[in-house]
Amino acid sequence: MKIAIAQQNYTIGDFQGNYYKIIQAIDQAILSKVDLIVFPEMSTCSYPAQDLLFYSSFTDSSTDIINQIVKYTNNKISIIIGGIYRKNIHQKFHLYNAAFFISQGEIQIIQKNYLLNDDNNEDNRYFELGENFNIIQFQGQKIAIQIGNVQNIDSKIKKSEIDLIIQLTSTPYAHDLIDMQQKRILNHAQQYQIPIIHCNATGTQGQLVLKGGSFICNSKGQIINEMSYFKEDFCMIETENIEKSIIKESNISSNQISFIHQALLSAIKDFFEKSGFKKAVLGLSGGIDSALVLALAAEALGSENVLSVLMPSQYSSQHSIDDSLALVKNLGSPHIIVPIQSAFNTFEETLTPHFAGLPSNVTEENLQARIRGVYLMAFSNKFGYILLNTSNKSESAVGYGTLYGDLCGAIGLIGDLYKTQVYELCKYINRDKEMIPLNIITKAPSAELRPDQKDSDSLPDYSILDSILYLHIEQNKSLHEIVEQGYDKDLVARIFKLVQNAEFKRYQSAPSIKVSSRAFGSDRKIPLVNKGI
């Protein structure tokens, strides 16, 4: 039996576009005499459609696509494809996350029979639990169909009865999960002693990057074919050959940073394409964060499509301006210089009578950041460019950023990277050639909002800060558990307090591309007002 895997990039709600993509793969498979072609979870509407699933026109469109596909294929090939199955019970919709097995003009509906509720899945908000055990018969073979990431071995699947497992997923990338997720599936294959065809989607959906990386493994849990990560791909296999095929090493790099780099580039490109924009604008401060954002955007969108705005103040050092100019020169990207002094003076003049007798404080620092935000949004609005946010995850965590100032932006590119990962990624980008001037990477980080300000004035070394934050945010560790690992109690308590106090900022910060298992904004739900843990 010849099976094709179509690893595709869909757009949420673009039913016609998704349909054309699907039938293109079907055409290709028919030409290659494929018996069965497999598409990812939720191919018709794309994943995650979230509350769009509550609308009948949305679920109707998904059903229409399935019917169009049946008509189009006209029995020339069999298909397994993910979509929405809607049942009307007592005049109420019941939705199922489903796979449609289309063969000989007949549709067999397979319902997801375990529901996931974690950072990437809210199955219980939308779907009913499927009732059936999911086995199809095809060309004398028994094939078990699994939808979504199976967490535990399904005791009903037995080697004696099942010839092959086919998995349909739409799994987002998370650098700290990707290895485990693949290993878990390989382990399942080994435990079942059944080969697995794992078909995942790719493409960026808002903040999520669906990772791709579909693969085929044999009944020993060894990979024989692994598809591209972060882009569309297509492959075919003769099932008789699965056990005989040469075993391959997984492409999941032990060097995480190259995967993060690929994920971000693909995310940026796709975010712009799906939003209908070509050009970006950002504030270039001379610091490492905005430098990295520019380098990434320039690589993804083309240097000429990313406008840097330099907005020096009286506190900006000359090296900040020089370093910024060196960077845009290296990249060959356009820039504008708009000093913020005159705007700052105007605000100060009008505010001074109202602030009489009150000392200068964080207000004046925020004022500078917010004036920059106003300029950036003016360029974004006037030119029709997307404003890129340049905050990193360490800053977001401890609240080192100004709401409506440097927290502005339609999308953050490095908001899910801790500062230590920012350094690592800059070095990776410079691996062949110094794109990002070395001085930007080596100088002490500073917000330059008051004279001689340094991040280290109020924060510990980023390596220590990031380790504590990772334990707290990604690992849900409480204070005493982190202290048990050898960290200073007062320091950990101070960081916990900073994280708690910055919650209101994260409620309104620019969304960011997610590359970890726990991104702020999308994955971590903390009450706006609370007394902490």
Added chain:
Amino acid sequence: MKIAIAQQNYTIGDFQGNYYKIIQAIDQAILSKVDLIVFPEMSTCSYPAQDLLFYSSFTDSSTDIINQIVKYTNNKISIIIGGIYRKNIHQKFHLYNAAFFISQGEIQIIQKNYLLNDDNNEDNRYFELGENFNIIQFQGQKIAIQIGNVQNIDSKIKKSEIDLIIQLTSTPYAHDLIDMQQKRILNHAQQYQIPIIHCNATGTQGQLVLKGGSFICNSKGQIINEMSYFKEDFCMIETENIEKSIIKESNISSNQISFIHQALLSAIKDFFEKSGFKKAVLGLSGGIDSALVLALAAEALGSENVLSVLMPSQYSSQHSIDDSLALVKNLGSPHIIVPIQSAFNTFEETLTPHFAGLPSNVTEENLQARIRGVYLMAFSNKFGYILLNTSNKSESAVGYGTLYGDLCGAIGLIGDLYKTQVYELCKYINRDKEMIPLNIITKAPSAELRPDQKDSDSLPDYSILDSILYLHIEQNKSLHEIVEQGYDKDLVARIFKLVQNAEFKRYQSAPSIKVSSRAFGSDRKIPLVNKGI
């Protein structure tokens, strides 16, 4: 048997504060010779704790409170109280939304045995499904315990076996659900033919207002005691008297607006108390939205604690300034006038060379709104006042607001009220006396960002707009379903497009107090990038 209901207002994570509150009620009950005192769902930690539940120190603290209560009561009274039950299975936490029945020094744990996943509940993200059917024996009576809002009749509960049902909830207010929610419980009592004691929490948790309104009904589903809404309360009942007691009308007003008014006042007060702030600042435009926000905040916090900032531009009409001044005079609240012209001129001067040849457009309108945002945040930062957001739900829906401009604020007071509800509430506030100048209510709404601008230039009448939005947002109706109700197809399509295109703004808008079943921000989850429905 004498039962007390303690309807209390807890703070998320304030375990010690919650504990003191709980034992105060216990003391009061002991003095009154109560046999059994009932507290709401999740009393120990307060609801909704969201991802704080992932931290062991948080769930440990909940357990500690239960143990402290057992010790404190020393067998003098029996207690049913909501909290978290944590079981360690294979070194992994398993959490249950639980009720603890404390009697004679023993603790019986009752696990929530159905999980809810809707706008207010994400049970499946946190909790395991309880296994037991929840009946306790107390003083010869069989009492069924239900945690959270029971959707359907539990077929296991039979009149012959159960004497009383006790429900523990922490249900937020939603003006379009409150009536139905109470009626459903009364219907259940009638169908079971068993009296119900329904104990709900109260108080504001971030954006949510827990409604209170605990009640006791007899086995015919008739209310015999209904407690206060939106504030703490305490009541006692002799169970023998339930069937003999006088039947009362529910206080749930047919006049929704007075309930919305109460909910907002209580929410504002509690939000400030729990956040540790006393004073507020807002931009007063002369329009109806900011006028209403000021009136509400002044009533909740005291007029002297709400600072209005008037920021006229060249497009501001004289009546806007006059109306604003009349309002602050009516309320006796402080104000500051800061014209934005000089800041606008400065930005224009510095931007002009970069904008050469480009026509004036929405950029210049947004610029005015953002300059106002900068001023408001400067006052907020310098004085330590909370900035109140003044957007309404109709505006948020169609994107009539400037990100980082008038969408700023720590909390929105009327962000979950459609414009027609804004009018209704203003009239209600003026029911005895003209607090809000009539001219503010009667004049045509305008953003005053360009000459002679009116909302009606680009939007239909708010009564039509709001009807369409309500069907779309609260009722999840698709375009064709709304058109079937008699609305113009092009208009509905245009509004759908506006709603879709404004999604990126809602990702970063100020959070708002929730008073409906579907508030933006907390209840509606739409992909950042999508092609609509």
